[in-house]
Amino acid sequence: MMQKDPFNQQLFEFLADAPTPFHAVYEMRGWLQQAGYIELEEQNAWSVHPGGRYFIVRNESSIIAWNMPANSDLIDSGMRMVGAHTDSPCLKVKPNPETVRQGCLRLGVEVYGGALLNPWFDRDLSLAGRVSYVGTEGNVKSELVDFSRPIAIIPSLAIHLDREANKDRTVNPQNDLPPILAQLHGDGKAELRQLLKKELAAIDIDDVDEVLDYELFFYDVQKPSYIGLDNEFFASARLDNLLSCFIGLQALLDSDTDQGALLVCNDHEEVGSMSAAGAQGPMLKQLLERLLPDSESRNRMIANSMMVSVDNAHAVHPNFTDKHDGNHGPRMNSGAVIKINANQRYASNSETSALFRHIAQQEGVTLQSFVVRSDMACGSTIGPITAAEIGVKTIDIGVPQLAMHSIRELAGSDDPVNLAKVLSRFYQQASV
Structure with missing residues (x-):
């Protein structure tokens, strides 16, 4: 059972120990090995088994961890995927x-x-x-x-x-x-x-x-810390997007699922994702090809899968409320944000959003929605890139934060553990 303060203390330690994508992957590798995951080398032949837990690392800055389904065929069960990125401006x-x-x-x-x-x-x-x-x-x-x-x-x-x-x-x-x-x-x-x-x-x-x-x-070098009269917030470097990496990792380790479950944390998102280790590169696609070499079987598996792209969202700034659409100003400590864009800068659609809302309701966790102002440009994530690369249905979500891309960012102290609970339940879904 994930509890807020122990969860956040481990998060603070992870953020402090991961000043670069290389260090972030090093720390995640340690968590996975301690949980019994086996590291596979990409240059070697693999032998994976039902119920097995594995991970690979590329460039020491990107990592994919996954669980093979224990009691069902990977084609029929599909993969419950969560994606984030390890780099920060x-x-x-x-x-x-x-x-x-x-x-x-x-x-x-x-x-x-x-x-x-x-x-x-x-x-x-x-x-x-x-x-x-x-x-x-x-x-x-x-x-x-x-x-x-x-x-x-x-x-x-x-x-x-x-x-x-x-x-x-x-x-x-x-x-x-x-x-x-x-x-x-x-x-x-x-x-x-x-x-x-x-x-x-x-x-x-x-x-x-x-x-x-x-x-x-x-x-x-300033360490992460709680902020606020009642520790409502916390401040740290690299919340975008090591916060999502940690949440996804803890959700995977907590899920104890027999479903196919996968976490991918790519490097180079902040510079476009076009690299061998980036989301626009072939890392995830090549992994799925090795798990299911036959294209017919692999395409069926992807059709039974879903990706949750997790990247922090813009909380409404109390000093600059006019920078948000009046009906779409997410607040810190009010739940994770479903990010929507008509021009596909985010990959969310009504079906993936509805499914994720249903999962959150089962955990008693509230969600929010974000749409950028119609007169402002919209950023993007690994969500649309991954959806386009492998054809998996996708939703873009994230913890709301302030001061995005600053050397020190701010988020609500309730949101990380609540999102981790929802993602843990998502990993255990029998169908998507």
Whole structure:
């Protein structure tokens, strides 16, 4: 039985331990292994059995976990699928990032995804990601690193030097965003690859001959925490969309279902999903082809399946209520949101919405609806992409939140566990 406070405490720990998609998948892999799931390697032949529980990882940043049906045929039972994404908007370090200006070491960054940039100033930043190196025996390896401590900052320009800052401030990503890491003295130099080699040694990786490459991301070291007089809210980095990854994972582990059940968490959603590990890539399709090589059988299975795409929704902001349609302003702590768009930016339709509403009613959980204002552009999710790639009926839902794509986002503290309960029941549905 999932309870709010223990659920949220585990969520906070997951968010803090997952500063990058690589770390998120590492943490999810640990949860699955502890629950008895078997990791399969994509380059090897597979042997899966009824009732078996398995998972695969691609690029160390995308993961699919699934249960084989125990007492029925996969074709007839279909798959109950939940999808989310592991990446979040952030600042990614460039390949040759070091610059020294006025004695300060800075690292050049690219903006990954549609980040809100102003909140990145004056934050205690650390650095994490994946490092590839050649070992002392001449073989190429990769390792995850996380400096964990504050090592960088992007200071704001003082108001005295920019009197219009509070009126009309824009951010130039090339000039304004390079974080400061150190103050160098004399002819002192600091190279990122040498810093990474030291960091690898600090975590007992002592066979590094040369750091060859890396994928590194800055992040705010502030931990997740409750907010509000009665802990009504909680704030954290990367709620979009690690919150959905955690909810989907806990629902799968809690469901104890004999149905075919699957969780897919793809990387690269924030930049369009077009990659080998993204939702617009072949990862999920290839998995289903391996489970059912015969196309007739596979198409029948997909027709008996359903996907719930879980990606956070825009809660109505009390200071900006005019940004929402008057009848579609979801509130935090009032239930997950069914996202609807006439132009198929979301994949929900009346049938999938009705089924999901019925499941939520069985759990005593309320739901809300979101439609973007008719005079505003609408975002999208992995829902329409997955529906188009494999032809599965799909619904788009999500926890309502504020400050989406900020370095620190806000959500209601009741919503995560309630959505997890609904998804757990969805995983156990005999038919969809």
